[in-house]
Amino acid sequence: MDAVKTPGQVRCVIVTPEKAVADEVCDFVALPMYDGEVGIAPLRRPLIGRLGFGELRTRKGNVVHHWYVDGGFVQVRNDVVTVLTSKAMKATDIKIEAAQASLAEAQKPANTPEGIDANLNAQERARAQIRVAQKAAGTPATH
């Protein structure tokens, strides 16, 4: 399970409550934080941060992997990036139709403050999924 890491590289571990989704060694990791993207290169200062919905990229050489993460937290320490998220999937595994359906569902009007919050949250999540999936598929984002 443990990937071997050489100096000058970053180990990226993605964990969900159900299982360890990914454990890879790469040169660079881009994380979707709650307010924008943060790039992690080797020798980064230890960091704990909150993630938003969005795309996580790992790059090794010329190979870039795209992941979608559903919020959560990240801990960076000793060049190990640990992503704790409730859901993570490969960008190519996202079902755009399903995401669009849930976006349409979330755009229905709500009449309670909690309902509005939940809807906004769901919209953001669905938009992020669509964005990541479209980017992975090579089509320009429309949302």
Next chain:
Amino acid sequence: MANKRVLVKRRKAIRNIRKITKTMELIATSRFKKAMDRASEAELFTRKVAELAADLTANATGVTHPLLQKREKIQRSVLLILTSNRGLCGGYNASILREAGLAVRRNETEGVEVQLELSGKRAIAFFRYQGIPVAHQYTHFEDKPAFEQVDVLANRYIQEYIAGKIDRVEVAYMKFINAGRQRPVVETLLPLDQLAPIEGAAAAGAGNDQVDYEFLPSAGSILEEVLPISFKIRLFKCFLDAAVSEQIARRVAMKAATESAGDMIKSLSQDYNRLRQAQITTEIAEIIGGVEALK
């Protein structure tokens, strides 16, 4: 000789039952292994969150989160009871329901209104028979509970707790201690324990050197986000434990059933052989008697 035929028939029936229980034992064994693997995979997340919480609490002081606040007077309490959908698992459901029944009575004597939520057909049938009203029923948690399903429940509890609709959340389930021991327990999940969101958090923190972290946005606000997650994974762990324990209970029960079916077949075979021998002896005696009479 109707008796003999009856014995043969019974023996056949028991053989069939033994086949079924043997198969169920094998199925339960393989499901147990899978459930066990899932539980151990989930362990990593739990450990990491505990580590994170320990690091955060070292850096954030005076965090007050609604999930940490203990209510002075508990008026409404949720009791979630996790049982299996299917039977044939020995005393698994009975022992959980006994524990849950005690909790219900304890709440009643304290004057707390209990809102019952049941998972598993066994609990639903039990409380329907008892005539106790139930708030929610779930039958979709099988041997592979998914985090997404548990997440829905957890979010509702968090919302209701923060809104003050409920003052306590308890879960009655079979706690998995090791492969040979499981114990029915009633655990209080909400309010969360002060600054020790997960068991072992302190231990995980003690092993770490103090690292000078950069926090985005800040330790306190991240901790506030970690708390609901730690509640969710505790609830999720309850479901995983219940799934593992159920398979163990079923395996043990089916093993015992297979063994006693074997014993029963043995004793029936003995009876049958004895009866057959007695019959042959009688027939010989009759023939000899007949020959004697003809002389």
